[in-house]
Amino acid sequence: MKIQRDDIWLLSRLDYLWSRYFINTPQNNKVFIKFGRFAKFRLGSIKLDKKSKSSFITITGMFKNPKIPMAVIDCTIAHELTHYSHGFSSPHPKMHKYPHEGGVVKREMQSRGMGHLLKAYRDWIKEYRKEFR
Ligand SMILES: [Zn+2]
Structure with a gap:
């Protein structure tokens, strides 16, 4: 059976990643994940809805394409x-002033054992960018 990349599949990836690499990060609110529009450059985003206090992760609709390696989406x-x-x-205390301060995301992912995901992403983005040259 072919696995369809829909919002349920996305949620299963989120659950997997959370339980494998973020076990010490408690989920203090509702977290939703869904595919958004076909965005070529904004591949993912997370937003906090002030009213519902829920977090919303949006992944580019481009990643529904089965040709995109799963590790790229996981990353x-x-x-x-x-x-x-x-x-x-998120409801957690802010650890930095800016979300990408000094490469904190990359470093954190590396220290949590996701170096292989970063590498898969790097390899993919290198080829992907060639399409826009
Ligand atoms: Zn970011």
Whole structure:
């Protein structure tokens, strides 16, 4: 059976990544994840809805394409989860002034054992960028 990349599949990736790499990051609010529009450059984002106090992760609709390696999508989700763990768009205390201060996301992902995801992302983005030259 072919696995369809829909919002339920995204949620299963989020659950997997959270339980494997973010076990020490408690989930203090509701966290939603969904595919957004087909964005070529903004691959992922996380937002906190002030009213509902829920976090919303959006992943580019481009990643529904089965040709995109799963590790690239995992890397994108884990990037947003790292922001969550650092207190950006989440109820956790803010650990930095800016979400990407001094490469904190990359460093955090490396220290949590996700170096392989970063590498898969690097390899993919290198080829992907060639399409825009
Ligand atoms: Zn980011």
